[in-house]
Amino acid sequence: MNGAVDRSSKQAQFAAALLDPTQACPVGLRTWNDSDPVRRLAVYCNNVVSSLIAALADTFTVTRLLVGPDFFRAMAALFVRQNPPRTRILAHYGDDFAAFIDGFSPAAAMPYLPEMARLEFARMQACHAADAEPIAAGVLSAALGNPDELAGMRFEWHPSLRVIESPYAVVTLWAAHQTDDEIPSVQVDHAERAIVLRDALDVLVLPVAAGTACFVGRTLAGMAFGAAAAAAAEVDASFDLSATLSMLMRHGVLVSLRAPSTSCNSRTFS
Amino acid sequence: MNAGGARVGLSAGLPAGSGIGLKPQHFQEVLAVRPEICFFEVHAENYMVDGGPLHHYLGRIREHYALSLHGVGLSLGGDGPPDEAHLDRLARLIDRYEPASFSEHLAWSTHGDMFLNDLLPVAYDEATLAQVCRHIDRVQERLGLRMLLENPSTYVEFERSTMSEPTFLREVLRRTGCGLLLDVTNVHVSCTNHGRDPGTYLRELPLDAVGEVHLAGFARDADGAGDPLLIDSHGSAVDEAVWALYASVVTRLGAVPTLLERDHDVPSLATLLGEAARAQSLLARDREQPRLSSHRGGA
Numbered sequence: 217m218n219g220a221v222d223r224s225s226k227q228a229q230f231a232a233a234l235l236d237p238t239q240a241c242p243v244g245l246r247t248w249n250d251s252d253p254v255r256r257l258a259v260y261c262n263n264v265v266s267s268l269i270a271a272l273a274d275t276f277t278v279t280r281l282l283v284g285p286d287f288f289r290a291m292a293a294l295f296v297r298q299n300p301p302r303t304r305i306l307a308h309y310g311d312d313f314a315a316f317i318d319g320f321s322p323a324a325a326m327p328y329l330p331e332m333a334r335l336e337f338a339r340m341q342a343c344h345a346a347d348a349e350p351i352a353a354g355v356l357s358a359a360l361g362n363p364d365e366l367a368g369m370r371f372e373w374h375p376s377l378r379v380i381e382s383p384y385a386v387v388t389l390w391a392a393h394q395t396d397d398e399i400p401s402v403q404v405d406h407a408e409r410a411i412v413l414r415d416a417l418d419v420l421v422l423p424v425a426a427g428t429a430c431f432v433g434r435t436l437a438g439m440a441f442g443a444a445a446a447a448a449a450e451v452d453a454s455f456d457l458s459a460t461l462s463m464l465m466r467h468g469v470l471v472s473l474r475a476p477s478t479s480c481n482s483r484t485f486s
Numbered sequence: 487m488n489a490g491g492a493r494v495g496l497s498a499g500l501p502a503g504s505g506i507g508l509k510p511q512h513f514q515e516v517l518a519v520r521p522e523i524c525f526f527e528v529h530a531e532n533y534m535v536d537g538g539p540l541h542h543y544l545g546r547i548r549e550h551y552a553l554s555l556h557g558v559g560l561s562l563g564g565d566g567p568p569d570e571a572h573l574d575r576l577a578r579l580i581d582r583y584e585p586a587s588f589s590e591h592l593a594w595s596t597h598g599d600m601f602l603n604d605l606l607p608v609a610y611d612e613a614t615l616a617q618v619c620r621h622i623d624r625v626q627e628r629l630g631l632r633m634l635l636e637n638p639s640t641y642v643e644f645e646r647s648t649m650s651e652p653t654f655l656r657e658v659l660r661r662t663g664c665g666l667l668l669d670v671t672n673v674h675v676s677c678t679n680h681g682r683d684p685g686t687y688l689r690e691l692p693l694d695a696v697g698e699v700h701l702a703g704f705a706r707d708a709d710g711a712g713d714p715l716l717i718d719s720h721g722s723a724v725d726e727a728v729w730a731l732y733a734s735v736v737t738r739l740g741a742v743p744t745l746l747e748r749d750h751d752v753p754s755l756a757t758l759l760g761e762a763a764r765a766q767s768l769l770a771r772d773r774e775q776p777r778l779s780s781h782r783g784g785a
Contacts, residue, residue: 226609227565227597227606234602234606235602244609244644244646245642245644246642246643246645247643247711248643248680248681248682249709249711250711251710251711252711253642254710255709255715256642256709257641257642259641260606260641260642263603263604264602267603300601300602301601301603302601303601304534304559304569304572304601305559306531307532307535308535343538343539344538345537346537348537375536375537414538417538417539
């Protein structure tokens with residue numbers, strides 16, 4: 217953050233004019249042929265808004281396919297003007313795009329659209345999340361041999377791991393758009409859940425049952441293993457803990473197990 | 487790597503041949519084919535992420551090629567000082583990848599905490615000159631290197647400007663000791679947009695401080711008076727007028743590290759390499775002729 221920013225400075229006026237087409241052209245501009253500077257300023261306005269729309273289109277590819285390029289462009293332009301990036305790293309731009317779409321009335325006929333944007337933003341963050349080595353083989357199975365201790369342990373997951381829980385079938389809808397073939401019609405009026413993770417270099421969106429989503433979500437939030445497994449069994453009678461664990465191990469997203477911390481001592485197994 | 491090590495790496499400068507921008511869609515082909523190219527350039531901000539495929543591939547490609555790190559988000563011409571968190575991110579990239587060059591723009595792109603993702607123009611007056619020099623001093627001190635500053639493409643000028651762009655650049659270079667990234671396309675674009683002669687512009691620049699040249703395509707528009715307005719788009723092949731201007735720079739300077747920039751409508755790797763080969767042939771032809779001596783890269 218730059219501490220001393222004068223909101224009335226010439227750059228403040230210039231920045232405001234770039235984002236708001238109704239603003240007056242900044243004063244003090246000069247052109248060699250005395251042509252109207254507004255036409256030239258428009259190049260900067262277009263560069264700013266178009267490049268940021270393009271950045272959003274890179275992240276929200278299926279959201280864009282669902283509404284079509286023209287609708288997306290209009291919607292994204294409004295978002296860009298109201299929510300210019302607060303980061304210089306465009307891979308992180310758009311964390312509030314889903315919330316914006318949620319309140320964007322022309323998209324109200326597609327209530328699953330913000331859910332799709334949430335899924336796509338999660339994918340982008342998973343793609344660029346920090347690398348982490350999976351837990352050594354055998355550590356988890358050794359821990360499983362001591363259920364009393366395991367119940368109190370906390371799981372450290374790969375930084376890419378995220379949970380998606382949607383009242384709409386956005387996971388199926390997203391998967392249907394990962395092909396150049398004709399998109400089959402997708403029945404969207406039912407809830408779906410997925411986990412998003414990076415396995416080696418590939419970002420995966422894996423549909424999961426309610427119990428698995430609950431277990432991963434709770435342990436990601438820091439809940440101990442035993443309590444998270446119990447919560448998962450409560451929301452989903454068919455929750456299969458060992459199948460869930462082996463699926464997560466197969467994708468290499470378990471990084472370490474932490475014994476419950478005492479006042480100044482905690483053990484880590486990795 | 488420590489900052490001292492990074493300085494050693496940078497002082498060598500880029501190899502005096504042609505390079506291209508490294509694009510994710512070409513990562514695997516680059517590793518498989520290992521094209522004959524002198525260096526790759528990346529935008530620093532694209533690699534300011536924690537992990538994943540971008541770092542995986544850049545690390546592997548860096549094992550085989552020299553790297554130019556080109557920033558687009560430092561906002562050297564901004565009202566406020568360079569963002570320290572952004573400098574920290576740059577320092578981490580420089581430690582990790584040991585680029586042969588770090589460059590940034592004579593422009594601003596942030597206001598407060600808002601990032602506008604464009605290279606916006608500055609007035610060429612004494613107050614701005616002092617401010618830009620302070621910002622570059624801070625960057626060079628924090629990163630422990632001599633950076634290159636790129637001349638901008640601009641579409642408007644400011645009534646309060648009191649000096650020409652080459653005079654402003656010359657003075658920044660003299661006061662800060664930074665080098666020049668000469669974007670030949672920007673020279674052509676800005677001179678066209680402001681009714682100036684590019685040959686005169688180039689003669690006013692301190693060309694002996696050039697550490698790298700950029701070449702890119704531009705788009706054509708018209709201003710309110712119907713005069714040509716060229717837009718620095720990086721989305722097409724290099725124009726013949728820019729090639730001619732580049733040839734005159736090479737004749738004057740000798741072989742110089744030259745980047746073919748393409749950021750939109752990126753074509754096949756082979757097409758990019760073809761453009762780089764054209765630059766390389768101009769550089770090679772020049773090697774056989776006497777030239778002005780120039781020092782570049784090192785401080």
